Amino acid sequence: xxxxxxxxxxxxxxxxxxxxxxxxxxxxxxxxxxxxxxxxxxxxxxxxxxxxxxxxxxxxxxxxxxxxxxxxxxxxxxxxxxxxxxxxxxxxxxxxxxxxxxxxxxxxxxxxxxxxxxxxxxxxxxxxxxxxxxxxxxxxxxxxxxxxxxxxxxxxxxxxxxxxxxxxxxxxxxxxxxxxxxxxxxxxxxxxxxxxxxxxxxxxxxxxxxxxxxxxxxxxxxxxxxxxxxxxxxxxxxxxxxxxxxxxxxxxxxxxxxxxxxxxxxxxxxxxxxxxxxxxxxxxxxxxxxxxxxxxxxxxxxxxxxxxxxxxxxxxxxxxxxxxxxxxxxxxxxxxxxxxxxxxxxxxxxxxxxxxxxxxxxxxxxxxxxxxxxxxxxxxxxxxxxxxxxxxxxxxxxxxxxxxxxxxxxxxxxxxxxxxxxxxxxxx
Amino acid sequence: xxxxxxxxxxxxxxxxxxxxxxxxxxxxxxxxxxxxxxxxxxxxxxxxxxxxxxxxxxxxxxxxxxxxxxxxxxxxxxxxxxxxxxxxxxxxxxxxxxxxxxxxxxxxxxxxxxxxxxxxxxxxxxxxxxxxxxxxxxxxxxxxxxxxxxxxxxxxxxxxxxxxxxxxxxxxxxxxxxxxxxxxxxxxxxxxxxxxxxxxxxxxxxxxxxxxxxxxxxxxxxxxxxxxxxxxxxxxxxxxxxxxxxxxxxxxxxxxxxxxxxxxxxxxxxxxxxxxxxxxxxxxxxxxxxxxxxxxxxxxxxxxxxxxxxxxxxxxxxxxxxxxxxxxxxxxxxxxxxxxxxxxxxxxxxxxxxxxxxxxxxxxxxxxxxxxxxxxxxxxxxxxxxxxxxxxxxxxxxxxxxxxxxxxxxxxxxxxxxxxxxxxxxxx
Numbered sequence: 001x002x003x004x005x006x007x008x009x010x011x012x013x014x015x016x017x018x019x020x021x022x023x024x025x026x027x028x029x030x031x032x033x034x035x036x037x038x039x040x041x042x043x044x045x046x047x048x049x050x051x052x053x054x055x056x057x058x059x060x061x062x063x064x065x066x067x068x069x070x071x072x073x074x075x076x077x078x079x080x081x082x083x084x085x086x087x088x089x090x091x092x093x094x095x096x097x098x099x100x101x102x103x104x105x106x107x108x109x110x111x112x113x114x115x116x117x118x119x120x121x122x123x124x125x126x127x128x129x130x131x132x133x134x135x136x137x138x139x140x141x142x143x144x145x146x147x148x149x150x151x152x153x154x155x156x157x158x159x160x161x162x163x164x165x166x167x168x169x170x171x172x173x174x175x176x177x178x179x180x181x182x183x184x185x186x187x188x189x190x191x192x193x194x195x196x197x198x199x200x201x202x203x204x205x206x207x208x209x210x211x212x213x214x215x216x217x218x219x220x221x222x223x224x225x226x227x228x229x230x231x232x233x234x235x236x237x238x239x240x241x242x243x244x245x246x247x248x249x250x251x252x253x254x255x256x257x258x259x260x261x262x263x264x265x266x267x268x269x270x271x272x273x274x275x276x277x278x279x280x281x282x283x284x285x286x287x288x289x290x291x292x293x294x295x296x297x298x299x300x301x302x303x304x305x306x307x308x309x310x311x312x313x314x315x316x317x318x319x320x321x322x323x324x325x326x327x328x329x330x331x332x333x334x335x336x337x338x339x340x341x342x343x344x345x346x347x348x349x350x351x352x353x354x355x356x357x358x359x360x361x362x363x364x365x366x367x368x369x370x371x372x373x374x375x376x377x378x379x380x381x382x383x384x385x386x387x388x389x390x391x392x393x394x395x396x397x398x399x400x401x402x403x404x405x406x407x408x409x410x411x412x413x414x415x416x417x418x419x420x421x422x423x424x425x426x427x428x
Numbered sequence: 429x430x431x432x433x434x435x436x437x438x439x440x441x442x443x444x445x446x447x448x449x450x451x452x453x454x455x456x457x458x459x460x461x462x463x464x465x466x467x468x469x470x471x472x473x474x475x476x477x478x479x480x481x482x483x484x485x486x487x488x489x490x491x492x493x494x495x496x497x498x499x500x501x502x503x504x505x506x507x508x509x510x511x512x513x514x515x516x517x518x519x520x521x522x523x524x525x526x527x528x529x530x531x532x533x534x535x536x537x538x539x540x541x542x543x544x545x546x547x548x549x550x551x552x553x554x555x556x557x558x559x560x561x562x563x564x565x566x567x568x569x570x571x572x573x574x575x576x577x578x579x580x581x582x583x584x585x586x587x588x589x590x591x592x593x594x595x596x597x598x599x600x601x602x603x604x605x606x607x608x609x610x611x612x613x614x615x616x617x618x619x620x621x622x623x624x625x626x627x628x629x630x631x632x633x634x635x636x637x638x639x640x641x642x643x644x645x646x647x648x649x650x651x652x653x654x655x656x657x658x659x660x661x662x663x664x665x666x667x668x669x670x671x672x673x674x675x676x677x678x679x680x681x682x683x684x685x686x687x688x689x690x691x692x693x694x695x696x697x698x699x700x701x702x703x704x705x706x707x708x709x710x711x712x713x714x715x716x717x718x719x720x721x722x723x724x725x726x727x728x729x730x731x732x733x734x735x736x737x738x739x740x741x742x743x744x745x746x747x748x749x750x751x752x753x754x755x756x757x758x759x760x761x762x763x764x765x766x767x768x769x770x771x772x773x774x775x776x777x778x779x780x781x782x783x784x785x786x787x788x789x790x791x792x793x794x795x796x797x798x799x800x801x802x803x804x805x806x807x808x809x810x811x812x813x814x815x816x817x818x819x820x821x822x823x824x825x826x827x828x829x830x831x832x833x834x835x836x837x838x839x840x841x842x843x844x845x846x847x848x849x850x851x852x853x854x855x856x
Contacts, residue, residue, distance in 0.1 A: 012753070012756070012757075014782070015752070015756065015779070015780040015781075015782060016780075018779070018780075019779050019780065098800070098801055100794075100799065100800070100801065104790060104794075106800060106801075108817075113812050113813070114782065114812065194812050194813070195812070195813060209641070210641070213637070213638070215643065215811070215813040217813070233835070235835065236834065236835030239835065239837050240833075240835055240836075240837055242837075243837035243838055243839050244837075247837070247838045247839050247842065248838075248842075324443070325440070328440070328443070329440075346832070350828075350830050351443070351446070351447050352443040352444075352446075352447065353443075354442070354443060354542065355828065356828060356829060357828065357829045357830075357831065358828055358829070358830050358831075359830075359831045359832075359833065360830075360831070360832045360833060361832070361833040361834055361835055361836075362532060362831060362832075362833025362834075362835065362836040362837070363836065363837045363838050365837075365838035366528075366532075366831060366833075366836070366838060367829075371528065371838070371841070371848065372526070372528070372534060372829070373526055373528065373534075373848065373850035383643070384541050384542065384622050384623070384826040385541070385622070385623060385643040385645070385813060385814040385826070386813040386814045388826050388827060388828070389536075389827075389828070389829045390829075398812040398813070398816050399816060399817075400778075400783065400784060400785065400786055400816070400817070401784060401785045401786070401795075401800070401816075401817045401818075402778050402785075402786050402787075402788075403785065403786075403787045403788070403790060403794060404774070404787075404788045404789070404790075405668075405787065405788060405789045405790025405794075406664065406789055406790075407661070407663065407664030407667065407668055407789055407790065408668075408789075408790040408791065408794070409667050409668055409670075409671035409672075409675070409790070409791045409793075410671055410675045410676075410791050410793035410794060410799070411671050411675050413799070414675065414676075420799065420801065422801035
């Protein structure tokens with residue numbers, strides 16, 4: 001059967017998945033954790049094959065590292081599943097309950113989105129993480145992993161699928177796409193896939209966003225900024241800047257651009273240069289910045305660049321407002337920080353910067369579902385429609401309006417024989 | 429200046445619009461209500477021109493009716509604005525406040541989406557309604573109305589724009605597009621328009637959805653169903669069905685298809701036929717339905733049809749499950765109703781039907797922001813991402829995460845020197 005037919009069938013089955021009790025969903029998750037533990041050797045063997053193939057094909061070390069699924073990763077995903085089981089049910093939450101008129105009661109109740117397509121590169125742990133989140137939230141999921149971990153993905157998917165269907169989940173709850181050409185087929189399924197979540201490189205996510213009519217949740221790039229205000233504190237600024245740039249350069253929330261108020265450039269920049277160089281960072285900057293630091297000269301248009309590497313762009317600005325304008329123009333609306341001791345400047349920055357995360361005096365690297373206390377994370381969204389920023393379970397649910405009547409008709413209200421009295425009801 | 433340049437400028441100005449106080453936004457709205465009242469003759473004159481042109485060009489009566497902007501419509505939009513002023517501020521609402529660690533506080537706070545593009549056909553009152561909603565929610569708006577009411581729209585926009593900028597709103601807060609070719613230009617502005625809200629015919633909305641990368645909120649069609657369950661009550665069923673079909677046939681929430689459980693077809697259908705015919709409805713149905721009623725025979729595929737007219741499709745089903753399957757397959761996920769006295773059947777229907785509104789024993793015509801007590805309505809969304817169903821102010825806002833630190837770095841947490849303690853803070 002081709003992917004389109006399978007996904008269409010999944011869509012038809014999705015209301016059954018949505019109707020499962022919390023108990024059934026949680027039991028399935030616990031059984032998955034158990035099964036992964038029991039069949040770990042099979043997983044590690046498959047992963048070994050993927051790693052060997054990757055080494056042979058000459059993939060960069062940094063990518064090879066992300067392919068690895070070892071005892072440490074296994075322990076992580078298992079503990080992730082157990083945490084997920086403890087989280088409250090994202091479904092059947094009553095968000096509004098209102099009596100419109102006598103015996104005409106309206107409820108807004110959360111429900112799954114339906115069918116989620118997940119397309120990810122590398123990182124086989126993403127397969128476990130995201131399918132667990134879909135199960136907890138009652139969504140059906142089509143999973144397409146990267147070819148570099150095809151063997152690992154196949155084994156992981158097999159274990160999860162077998163386990164959850166044994167636990168009573170419908171046979172159409174999860175589906176694995178294994179062929180690369182199936183991605184384009186999946187992207188064309190806008191009539192049966194409700195949401196796509198891509199996880200991978202800028203180019204990869206951009207391709208997906210540009211080739212589908214299905215709503216996409218995620219982010220293509222993370223061009224994050226740290227702005228050093230004139231009222232900054234050197235003791236906080238240096239470690240925060242170094243952490244934001246270097247703590248994990250491959251992450252989307254790593255700082256790519258340093259903006260510095262002109263008035264403090266002479267004092268701050270040489271110290272920043274020393275601290276950054278000591279951490280292994282090389283600098284690129286405007287002609288003006290090069291008066292204070294040793295850096296490669298860059299053009300204005302290059303401030304769009306996401307390095308994901310030990311490189312930092314540097315620019316001086318005249319004012320807080322200029323910093324904001326730069327960030328809103330060249331940034332990716334992900335996460336941006338102001339280093340300042342002036343609370344008014346911080347508030348202005350937070351108000352005017354149009355990003356999912358706006359920070360004062362801390363590393364942009366904090367932008368993460370775990371660090372926000374959300375438990376597992378589906379991804380980080382730079383879109384403003386639906387979920388924004390780090391997205392946990394609530395990004396996988398929508399709601400429906402339920403209206404219970406006893407024969408009411410609109411004509412009575414339109415023609416003045418009856419009127420609404422709108423009264424909030426007790427929840428539950 | 430072309431639309432793209434103007435919208436780009438608007439995007440740059442949008443943080444200023446977002447930063448206005450509630451008082452400023454409300455004062456601007458009250459001033460608009462006042463100005464519309466004072467300049468009503470100018471509006472009526474312009475509308476008279478539009479109506480004359482429409483009559484000359486031979487537009488259908490039903491469309492001509494929707495072009496009218498008279499004293500009655502004026503009173504409606506003015507009272508709508510006054511109601512809107514009374515609603516609580518949708519901005520700066522704290523949705524989450526959490527201490528991640530000592531002196532590291534996270535807040536999730538609502539903010540405007542940014543720049544909204546609104547493209548609507550006919551109905552000049554929509555211009556006033558939607559621009560008021562955008563002002564209340566701190567969004568900038570690009571408005572493109574139908575050419576049939578170009579004169580009315582121009583006058584209305586002129587009054588609103590002059591008034592709000594006099595009240596201190598930024599000059600880039602509202603923009604009117606007047607040329608038809610500007611629609612395609614607007615659709616291509618995915619880098620500076622955050623959300624599109626189209627209001628118009630199925631074909632019109634479908635065109636917009638298919639020709640832009642900007643997220644679209646709304647609905648193309650409304651193929652709503654009323655399903656008569658075996659445990660129905662004749663006294664409720666007949667008036668509800670007649671209301672759902674006939675109370676306003678041009679509305680998206682009018683019922684287009686009647687599904688009837690086979691077991692009660694013989695008893696129910698002849699009475700339904702009599703009631704519907706008395707109301708002026710003509711029937712189309714499956715071959716099987718024609719055994720009970722006098723109807724034009726229709727094909728299965730035609731059940732996708734949205735008549736927006738005094739016509740109803742009729743089909744018999746074997747079970748509640750078959751009714752659900754039909755609705756999920758042929759419906760538009762808008763609003764669907766079950767007529768039943770059996771609470772379990774109602775719950776199953778509501779659980780399994782994948783629509784924004786699921787009703788028991790009342791007319792599908794209730795699906796409307798005013799009838800839900802939301803005040804003004806931006807539109808009705810059949811999408812599942814972001815707002816669903818009738819959408820009021822909350823569909824025009826998103827949120828950002830604000831994180832206040834005192835120099836915290838991620839390395840301390842990643843390397844175990846510090847740990848998060850996640851503690852909810854008092855709101856405010």
